[in-house]
Amino acid sequence: MNSRILAAVLLILLAALPFIAQATGQSALLSLASRILIYGMAATSLNFVLGYGGMVSFGHAAFFGIGGYVVGILYHHADTETLFWGFIPGTTQMLITLPAAILVSGAFAAAIGALSLRTGGVQFIMITLAFAQMLFFLFVSLKTYGGEDGIIVRRTNELPFLNTRDRAVMYWVVLAITVAFALGLRRLTKSSFGTVISGIRQNERRMAALGIPAYRYKLFAFILSGMGAGLAGALMVNVLRFASPDMMHWTKSGELMIMVILGGVGTLVGPFLGAAALLSLESVLASWSEHWPLAMGLILLVVVLGTRGGLMALVTRLTGGRK
Amino acid sequence: MKKLLTAASLLALTTLPSLAEPLKIGVITTLSGPAGYLGEQVRDGLQLAIDQEGGKLGGVDVELVVEDDGLKPGNGLQIADKFMNEEGIKLITGIIFSNVAGATVPEVVENDAIYISPNAGPSNLAGAGCNKNYFVVSWQNDSLHEATGAAAKALGYKKVVALAPNYQAGKDAIAGFKREFGGDVTEIYTQLEQTDFAPEMAQIRAAAPDAVFQFHPGGMGIAFLKQYVQAGLSKDIPMIVSEPSADGVILNAVGEAAVGLKATTHWNADFDNEANKAMVAAWAAKHPDKPLTTYGQQAYDVGLLIASALKKTGGIDDLDAFRAALKEADFTSTRGDFKFGPNQHPVQDWFMVDIVAGPDGKPMWVTKEKLRDDVGDVYAAECKM
Amino acid sequence: MILFLEQLLNGLQYGVMLFLLAAGLTLIFGIMGVINLAHGSLYMIGAYAGTLAAMQTGSFWLGVPVALIAAALTGLVMEAVVIRRLYARDHLDQVLATFGLILFFNQSIILLFGRQPMFTQLPDLFSGAVEVIPGLPYPSYRLFIIAVGLLVALGLYLIINRTRIGMLVRAGSTNREMVRALGVDIRLLYTLVFGLGALLAGLAGFLAGPVLAVQVGMGEQILLSTFVVVVIGGVGSIKGAFVAGISLGVIDTMLRAFLPGMLRQVMAGPEADALGVGISSMGIYLLMALVLLVRPKGLFMAGS
Structure with a gap:
């Protein structure tokens, strides 16, 4: 009950953020909040396989980047009025680009997951990293799409009836998608599918003994998770109006993982909390001192050593709530 | 409200x-x-x-x-x-x-x-x-390397091995170099964040060119220069670079091994x-x-x-x-x-510098000659403001 | 033929560097179950400390003990203050903590020594080239690195197979619980192993100094390749790290050296270059993916 009221208050606050930002003159809050929501979404997707499914993917930035590049490439072809692979025209309609980004990143996740899930443990970490690195080097060498310099997307994708060029409108779009995404994920984790996934993490052999094809379930979860990261990437390119291979570098995969761990593995809100903490800290510390990484490093250390289960655990301990 | x-x-x-x-x-x-x-x-x-x-x-x-x-x-x-x-x-x-x-x-x-x-x-x-x-x-990024191409041409080199990392700036560098050079260029692309250039050194020796052009800014440039000298190539094959691959910080880290290098630049401390x-x-x-x-x-x-x-x-x-x-x-x-210029990018002169041992033994740039006079960039024509 | 031989030596030298780093990492990983992302920081600290000492004293050789001691000391402090609290935690907490350590160490180096890369010099003894076979001059410093790497490999082999500590290390990487149950002071063993890993990383960093750039972040550049070596070789296996390190070094070098040329025989120049570099950049990752698909536990899983 309490948590519902809390969630409602938080949602109202988030929805009112553009007004708050304007009233207090801190309009950069808006772009920070957009980035937090988007990274939170990507981190939550990762958390679905990592926290619930026990599959530690170190290559999720690949799907994030693929989603982003779908928007970038479609924009590029719409802008130059050329065809992708000779038959796919470009577009700047968000109602097309976002689903396309989800589908394409899902397809990549299916291919990578099908191979990677033959391994487990540390080997799974490294093999997902390997595939992500291969995609990174592929996009670096694509001259048509700017290579390392990336694609500048001059106009944010359009939506009917809405002016997405307005920052506040775009923020609300991101917020609405994030909320829908989080609710969907919550249902998913509580569904029988989510239960099976958790069950596989806890004891794969027992699930197999129950006649459940673990591999197929894990692969399906991996694909869903890749789709979520792809959606986040597509939104990111709309907010940044820029897509580059930087999005799929291994440090980005690491950053997503850090957000999940910092926030709390296997919790719904944790990754958002982690994204918020990491990005705000970076932005606040960097404006105080150029030696901000020193403080950041120490804070991360204190959080890991001082709490078990990340910020979520800290929050539940502080509020005295039961978990 | x-x-x-x-x-x-x-x-x-x-x-x-x-x-x-x-x-x-x-x-x-x-x-x-x-x-x-x-x-x-x-x-x-x-x-x-x-x-x-x-x-x-x-x-x-x-x-x-x-x-x-x-x-x-x-x-x-x-x-x-x-x-x-x-x-x-x-x-x-x-x-x-x-x-x-x-x-x-x-x-x-x-x-x-x-x-x-x-x-x-x-x-x-x-x-x-x-x-x-x-x-x-x-x-404009390209003009850095066009100047180096012009320098290689002025020095009378016919056959050059050009090396750059395999990303956009690297490819642009070699393209810019070729645009003004006009001679025979063998391209070798290195990897992003590569630190060991031994395989490339062996390829350079096998190709035996008149000169080497390379674009590796920052730490990559330091490693490349050190390994070029250690491989004994600097004795036989002159190297010519654009300014980001031989800045003062790189030269300080490489030390006297950098002496003898040629570079091109839009500015030098001795102007x-x-x-x-x-x-x-x-x-x-x-x-x-x-x-x-x-x-x-x-x-x-x-x-x-x-x-x-x-x-x-x-x-x-x-x-x-x-x-x-x-x-x-x-x-x-x-x-x-x-x-x-019309695209609000510079129209300026470009120079060739020799890298020599300074009074304190550290390498430094000495301006040799002006290569190009009042040049803009090739993209200016596409700019409609 | 001479070119091929030269590239083989280059690959061997690169492989030896990878082995020096991977040996420590695989021990720490295999025996204590700790993923230490900050291993690259120890490499950087070895390089900075050794180079500084070599510059101050004017002797390359005095830099060696300083690099070893600095890296080992940092490693021991790191183990006592941070890593020790992570043994019982899962890998994810270790990733976060050691990532924090990377930020901390990199920025500390900037505060202490500034952002500019350091000047390094070859030792006089190895500043020239040696004619390995007629017509193939090879930098003697690189031969020196190869020799040191092989000596370290031999030394580790002897320690692990001939001494009591080595026996515990072998036992520890096969069955951690059992060693503990036997009443061995596991804490001391862990500290020793961590110190040894740090020492090797420091040695690698100092040796790399005259060849590469001694600068902030140099550890992260080689960290990923090191992890690839550890995983291909099999976690916890020194032998695996040696075989994987050398093979990876040689394969990576050969791909970079000969693939674009070979492709140019069958297709147009620019496409061949793009494809060749693309494939060789992906080379080690492709190799790792293949190895893991065929042998999911790596080539030499400890204890198997």
């Missing part, structure tokens, strides 16, 4: 700034990681120009607001957003890398703020993507003009432990350019007047001749 707020802020805007509030200049630059020294040079160069005028530029009190982009495009954009919308900054500079510029510059210039580049001049912002609010004081002498002396006094590189010089010139415009307009409240004043480039650049 909203109207009231806007009215209040309008009031604040019209009354407050004239009360000796210094003009803020936003500096978004890279200070962390291996490339941090580049951002440090830019920050220090700008600050030096301001200190030279006693905290002013063109008679106007100015203040730098510096923030580290961590070489992440997203961070660059976010900082620009904060500068413009929270701190009311209308004049931004400082970005080192093309990919950070790609994300950040369009946002700045489309929101009626001025961006002046002290370093990166990527092609996607120089041609059809040019903008009236976007000025580049350094160079004989008043502005340059003043800068070199002031830098040496303020940063005796750091060499002055082209990055620092470019930022210093950004300071001089801003000063020249502020002198005419007294401030940047009238953005059109300020922009027009910038475009005139009415200042004495530390590099000598300087004016803006």
Whole structure:
């Protein structure tokens, strides 16, 4: 009950953020909040396989980047009025680009997951990293799409009836998608599918003994998770109006993982909390001192050593709530 | 409520700034990681120009607001957003890398703020993507390497092995080099973040060219130069590079092994003009432990350019007047001749320098000859402003 | 033929460097179950400390003990203050903590020594080239690195197979619980192993100094390749790290050296270059993916 009221208050606050930002003159809050929501979404997707499914993917930035590049490439072809692979025209309609980004990143996740899930443990970490690195080097060498310099997307994708060029409108779009995404994920984790996934993490052999094809379930979860990261990437390119291979570098995969761990593995809100903490800290510390990484490093250390289960655990301990 | 707020802020805007509030200049630059020294040079160069005028530029009190982009495009954009919308900054500079510029510059210039580049001049912002609010004081990326191509031609080389990392800037470098060189070029692409160049050294030896051209900025350049000398290639095959691969910091790290190298540049510390002498002396006094590189010089010139415009307009409240004043480039650049082309990128001269052992044994640049006179860039024609 | 031989030597030298780093990492990983992302920081600290000492004293050789001691000391302090609290935690907490350590160490180096890369010099003894076979001059410093790497490999082999500590290390990487149950002071063993890993990383960093750039972040550049070596070789296996390190070094070098040329025989120049570099950049990752698909536990899983 309490948590519902809390969630409602938080949602109202988030929805009112553009007004708050304007009233207090801190309009950069808006772009920070957009980035937090988007990274939170990507981190939550990762958390679905990592926290619930026990599959530690170190290559999720690949799907994030693929989603982003779908928007970038479609924009590029719409802008130059050329065809992708000779038959796919470009577009700047968000109602097309976002689903396309989800589908394409899902397809990549299916291919990578099908191979990677033959391994487990540390080997799974490294093999997902390997595939992500291969995609990174592929996009670096694509001259048509700017290579390392990336694609500048001059106009944010359009939506009917809405002016997405307005920052506040775009923020609300991101917020609405994030909320829908989080609710969907919550249902998913509580569904029988989510239960099976958790069950596989806890004891794969027992699930197999129950006649459940673990591999197929894990692969399906991996694909869903890749789709979520792809959606986040597509939104990111709309907010940044820029897509580059930087999005799929291994440090980005690491950053997503850090957000999940910092926030709390296997919790719904944790990754958002982690994204918020990491990005705000970076932005606040960097404006105080150029030696901000020193403080950041120490804070991360204190959080890991001082709490078990990340910020979520800290929050539940502080509020005295039961978990 | 909203109207009231806007009215209040309008009031604040019209009354407050004239009360000796210094003009803020936003500096978004890279200070962390291996490339941090580049951002440090830019920050220090700008600050030096301001200190030279006693905290002013063109008679106007100015203040730098510096923030580290961590070489992440997203961070660059976010900082620009904060500068413009929270701190009311209308004049931004400082970005080192093309990919950070790609994300950040369009946002700045489309929101009626001025961006002046002290370093990166990527092609996607120089041609059809040019903008009236976007000025580049350094160079367009390609022209760096066109100069080196011209130098290789002037030196009479026929066959050159060209090496660069396999990313856009690297490919542009080799393309730029070939554009002016015209001879036989064997291209070898290295990997991003590669540290060991032994396989490439063996390939160079096997190809036995007249000269080697390579583009590896920062730490990669240090490793490449060291290994080139250690492989014994420097004795037989001369090497010619563009300025980012042989800056003062790289030379200091490589030491005497760099002596004998040839480089091309738009500026050198030994240029004989008043502005340059003043800068070199002031830098040496303020940063005796750091060499002055082209990055620092470019930022210093950004300071001089801003000063020249502020002198005419007294401030940047009238953005059109300020922009027009910038475009005139009415200042004495530390590099000598300087004016803006139609895409507001530099039209300038290019020089060849020899790298020799300085009085303290450390390698230094000595200007040899002028290679190209008053050249702009190949993208200017595509720019419609 | 001479070119091929030269590239083989280059690959061997690169492989030896990878082995020096991977040996420590695989021990720490295999025996204590700790993923230490900050291993690259120890490499950087070895390089900075050794180079500084070599510059101050004017002797390259005095830099060696300083690099070893500095890296080992940092490693021991790191183990006592941070890593020790992570043994019981899962890998994810270790990733976060050691990532924090990377930020901390990199920025500390900037505060202490500034952002500019350091000047390094070859030792006089190895500053020239040696004619390995007629017509193939090879930098003697690189031969020196190969020799040191092989000596270290031999030394580790002897320690692990001939001493009591080595026996515990072998036992520890096969069955951690059992060693503990036998009443061995596992804490001391862990500290020793961590110190040894740090020492090797410091040695690698100092040796790399005259060849590469001694600068902030140099550890992260080689960290990923090191992890690839550890995983291909099999976690916890020194033998695996040696075989994987050398093979990876040689394969990576050969791909970079000969693939674009070979492709140019069958297709147009620019496409061949793009494809060749693309494939060789992906080379080690492709190799790792293949190895893991065929042998999911790596080539030499400890204890198997």
